[in-house]
């Protein structure tokens with residue numbers, strides 16, 4: 001295994017043989033999940049440490065672009081709330097990424113599942129919201145140049161030990177250059193329900209489009225409901241419409257997911273979270289809060 005000493009201490013180029021051994025020859029029983037990019041397996045390295053191994057499904061030019069983007073973007077970032085890329089393997093036409101292993105899978109697998117959502121009490125949800133805000137703040141303000149994630153959503157938030165949230169999936173990320181505040185893209189590649197209007201309609205991304213996605217994610221964490229519509233649903237029945245309605249009627253405490261009703265509920269924190277979520281999903285970019293003001 002070759003080691004590259006860089007901003008991440010020891011980024012490793014692994015041999016295919018070693019990755020296959022670590023994952024028990026990519027055994028079905030080691031499979032953690034399937035994404036648009038490929039299949040993810042659990043692996044164990046010879047020193048006993050556990051890793052997640054993402055095997056690119058096909059080496060299409062789109063896949064290769066995302067792969068290169070993912071590496072370039074996260075090689076230089078190191079933060080408690082961002083998934084850490086440990087290494088890669090590019091051999092025999094195989095493209096494989098090796099990440100730190102996060103034992104509690106992704107946030108969407110809790111908040112939208114009636115049985116598992118009980119496992120996330122308010123206290124944990126609040127910590128998760130704060131952790132995502134910290135990770136986003138790092139990407140937007142403490143990396144040089146700043147990074148726009150472009151696909152922030154609960155399935156891209158992985159949960160580690162003690163339910164610490166980590167933002168993952170940097171295949172779509174955009175790195176800003178110079179003093180750019182926004183960037184025009186060729187197409188909108190995010191996910192329906194999480195894309196701000198200026199991005200979905202005009203293909204302009206900025207920190208504020210990530211802030212919009214963060215706002216939707218916060219509202220989903222609080223309510224346990226999915227926002228399935230684009231920014232402006234013409235029928236007026238999206239989660240965002242519902243949240244605005246409850247907020248304007250002054251009864252938004254009724255928005256919370258009844259599945260996690262427990263003694264840890266702190267009304268003030270819940271109301272503050274709903275308010276932050278709603279501020280973030282405002283249609284006008286300039287009305288949305290800055291990432292710095294989200295650290296609370």
Ligand SMILES: Nc1ncnc2c1ncn2[C@@H]1O[C@H](COP(=O)(O)OP(=O)(O)OP(=O)(O)O)[C@@H](O)[C@H]1O
Nearest residue numbers: 032033034035036037040052099100101102105106
């Ligand atoms: N570092 C990791 N540790 C533990 N499990 C992981 C890790 N990375 C991914 N997984 C698991 O593998 C699944 C697939 O992840 P992947 O990032 O490939 O796709 P996705 O984000 O679910 O979908 P898409 O690529 O379409 O956005 C995740 O839902 C998660 O359960």
